[in-house]
Each structure stands twice: as C-alpha cells, then as structure tokens.
Amino acid sequence: DAKAYATGSMRFFVARLGEQIRRRLVLERDLREAMEKKQLSLHYQPKVSLHDWEVIGFEALLRWNHPEHGAITPAEFIPVAEESGLILPMGEWALTEACCQAARWPDPLQVAVNISPVQVMTHNLPEAVQRALRTSGLAPGRLELEITESVFINDNRGTVERLHALRRLGVQIALDDFGTGYSSLAYLRRFPFDTLKIDRAFVRELLISRDARSIVRNILALAKSLRMSTVAEGVEEPLQVNVLEAEGCNMVQGYFASRPMPADQVLEFVLKWRERDRPQRPRELELE
Ligand code: C2E
Ligand code: MG
Ligand code: MG
Ligand code: MG
Numbered sequence: 237d238a239k240a241y242a243t244g245s246m247r248f249f250v251a252r253l254g255e256q257i258r259r260r261l262v263l264e265r266d267l268r269e270a271m272e273k274k275q276l277s278l279h280y281q282p283k284v285s286l287h288d289w290e291v292i293g294f295e296a297l298l299r300w301n302h303p304e305h306g307a308i309t310p311a312e313f314i315p316v317a318e319e320s321g322l323i324l325p326m327g328e329w330a331l332t333e334a335c336c337q338a339a340r341w342p343d344p345l346q347v348a349v350n351i352s353p354v355q356v357m358t359h360n361l362p363e364a365v366q367r368a369l370r371t372s373g374l375a376p377g378r379l380e381l382e383i384t385e386s387v388f389i390n391d392n393r394g395t396v397e398r399l400h401a402l403r404r405l406g407v408q409i410a411l412d413d414f415g416t417g418y419s420s421l422a423y424l425r426r427f428p429f430d431t432l433k434i435d436r437a438f439v440r441e442l443l444i445s446r447d448a449r450s451i452v453r454n455i456l457a458l459a460k461s462l463r464m465s466t467v468a469e470g471v472e473e474p475l476q477v478n479v480l481e482a483e484g485c486n487m488v489q490g491y492f493a494s495r496p497m498p499a500d501q502v503l504e505f506v507l508k509w510r511e512r513d514r515p516q517r518p519r520e521l522e523l524e
Contacts, residue, residue: 436470
C-alpha cells in the first residue's frame, strides 16, 4: 500500500543519501592524496578562430585518474574540492602547471585556466597568478582566466576589485558558461571581460531551435557592442560551425575541432593543424 511504499522509498532515499555522503567523504580523503601522489593532470582543448581557422590557444581542464575508481570527472570532484578548501592548492597547481606548459608552445598560443569562485573570493589570487607567471616565464598576455558569472552572486566590491587587479597584471579574463547562471547582466557594466564564452546548452540547440539561434545571435550582438570577443563551447557538428560563423562568432571550441588531449600531444597537434592535417572547416568542404 501507499504507506509501505512511502516507507520503503524513504529507506531507499536514506540509504542513497548515506551512500552519497560516504562517497563524498572518501572522495575528499582521496583527493588530498591525489594531489600529493600526482594523480591529477591537465588536458588541453583547442580554441579555433572562425576568422582563419587557426588554433588560437588551449583551455586547460583538470583530470583525475583514481587508482581504484578510474577517471573521475571535474563535475564530481571540483565541488568536493571547493567545499573542502582543497581547490586553493589545486587551483594554484593547475595555474602553474598550465603556464609552464604554455611557455613551451609556439608564441602567441594562449592558455586558458578555469578559476573557481572560491579562488576569486580569496584575497591573494592576483599574487598566485603573478607567481605562476614568474615561475613559468609566460608572457601575461598569453594567459586567460575563465570565471563564471556565479562570482557575482554576492556582488561584493572585493570581487570586482580583484578582477581589476588581475587585469592590471596583463592577463585576459573570460566569462565562462554565459547564459546559464543568475546573470542580472548588471555586472557586465561593472567589469569589462575580454571574452565571452557561450554555454554549450545554447550551441546544442542551435540547429533545432529557432529560439536558441535567436538567443545566440543576441548574445553575440551584446558581446560585440561591449567589445568582447566570443567563443562558442561544445561545437560538435559542421553545421553548427556554419551557423556560428554566419552569426559572427569569433571562435569555436568543441569535439568538432578536438577533444581535450594530454599535454604531451599539444605540440604535435599544433604542427599537424598548421600543415592542414586537421578537420576541414565546413565552408572549405562546400567549396570542393
Ligand atoms: P568548462 O570550463 O565549461 O569546460 C568545458 C567542458 O565541456 C569540459 O568538460 C570539456 O571537456 C567539455 N567539452 C568540450 N567540448 C565539448 C563538446 O563538443 N561536447 C561536449 N559534450 N562536451 C565538451 P570537463 O573537462 O568535464 O570539465 C567540466 C567543468 O569542470 C569545466 O567546465 C569547469 O567548469 C570545471 N573545471 C575543469 N577543470 C577545472 C580547473 O582546473 N579548475 C576549476 N576551477 N574548474 C575546472
Ligand atoms: Mg572553461
Ligand atoms: Mg564553459
Ligand atoms: Mg560549460
């Protein structure tokens, strides 16, 4: 009956909750160990210019290879790292590692590093960035920091000031996952981003929904009028490339160009791309 069913599903729920809490605790413990034992690495995904179909740079993405559970996604371990404070040493490691890798790439290839709102909230982020630049010798103009609009939830003055301090170091600042957060849009007036990244959710719908295309068109117009360059995330299909190009987007990123790759494959990837051993841009296909 209904009551037995409710009790049963409650038990199930409690058991599941217990399981989730346990997994979280285990993850936190293992994550500490992972940092010490170097189980974390960065993979790199290219951003491609729609102007000339050249690679402009790479986004660094954290990977965790767990000795027992195998690959654990950032979607699962980043929140654990944020809640435990581990994101601070982990984020600084990622920053330094990404800058050191990029310093070995042909100039002017850029590297983009994701920065958690927790890192932005701490006072010494500009110093950590400066340390990473100094350690690696990377020119500040070749580093981009990707932050999400959730840093503006608390809308405190400190955040905006810290972003300006970062900007004064000469690094670029991108607004990641645009359109999925709380976006009052007011913050676009308070802080001038260099780049705006259109979230994958809109790109996914681009070919099937007129509304999604209209939203993308208007995001691109907004970005242009505020002098921000634009990247579309999660581009998987040639037709998406065509539409984004027609709508005036500046760059694409996604499986169509390449999946994220380990650091030791980046140089070869770049050389091959330059020798035109690469996915053809759809427009080139049409001309044939
Ligand atoms: P993000 O910064 O928006 O990164 C883009 C995500 O989309 C990556 O997932 C990437 O692998 C995935 N992706 C790229 N192209 C495609 C595509 O064509 N199709 C599909 N379906 N997915 C695509 P990933 O690597 O799992 O990272 C997820 C999120 O975790 C990132 O989203 C970012 O918010 C966070 N993250 C990753 N690395 C770091 C890091 O070093 N620090 C911080 N704070 N966050 C990180
Ligand atoms: Mg990102
Ligand atoms: Mg993103
Ligand atoms: Mg995203």
